[in-house]
Amino acid sequence: xxxxxxxxxxxxxxxxxxxxxxxxxxxxxxxxxxxxxxxxxxxxxxxxxxxxxxxxxxxxxxxxxxxxxxxxxxxxxxxxxxxxxxxxxxxxxxxxxxxxxxxxxxxxxxxxxxxxxxxxxxxxxxxxxxxxxxxxxxxxxxxxxxxxxxxxxxxxxxxxxxxxxxxxxxxx
Numbered sequence: 001x002x003x004x005x006x007x008x009x010x011x012x013x014x015x016x017x018x019x020x021x022x023x024x025x026x027x028x029x030x031x032x033x034x035x036x037x038x039x040x041x042x043x044x045x046x047x048x049x050x051x052x053x054x055x056x057x058x059x060x061x062x063x064x065x066x067x068x069x070x071x072x073x074x075x076x077x078x079x080x081x082x083x084x085x086x087x088x089x090x091x092x093x094x095x096x097x098x099x100x101x102x103x104x105x106x107x108x109x110x111x112x113x114x115x116x117x118x119x120x121x122x123x124x125x126x127x128x129x130x131x132x133x134x135x136x137x138x139x140x141x142x143x144x145x146x147x148x149x150x151x152x153x154x155x156x157x158x159x160x161x162x163x164x165x166x167x168x169x170x171x172x
Contacts, residue, residue, distance in 0.1 A: 018108070019101070027097055034090045046083075050076065110154070118151040125149035 023031065036042070053076050057067035069075040128145050131137050 018104070023097070027093070030090060030093050031097070034094050037087065037090065050080075114152075114154055121149055121151045 053069070054073065057069050057071070057073065060067040061070060124145060128142070128149060
């Protein structure tokens with residue numbers, strides 16, 4: 001069942017704004033360039049240029065002329081090396097941006113999860129108060145519900161997780 005309406009549109013827009021505001025103008029240009037270069041068509045164009053370059057130089061040599069880039073094609077090798085360096089830098093730049101974006105997204109998810117947990121604890125606290133105040137319900141002591149009314153401290157949760165992981169490693 002799809003959720004529609006204003007809240008969904010607002011949250012989608014907020015997420016889109018977060019994603020786009022993290023890009024600088026230079027990064028945006030690099031993203032477009034990387035997107036354009038990283039296609040099968042670009043691979044075929046590069047292979048075609050290399051094939052034509054080699055064929056042209058070999059053809060001129062076989063025809064008795066002096067090719068501009070004789071075997072072993074030092075100009076082609078230099079161009080390939082420069083292209084490889086540029087592509088490597090583009091890849092590193094894209095990976096760094098993706099890593100930064102993923103870190104921001106992880107922090108956002110952690111923040112939203114903590115807020116959601118706090119809201120849930122408050123709802124449980126309010127429900128427990130209603131249950132205690134309702135004269136038609138028995139006032140049963142529910143230690144589990146009482147414990148759930150307390151928001152979890154993220155540092156305590158992380159320590160408990162680390163402690164459990166260490167214990168499992170020792171057991172194995």
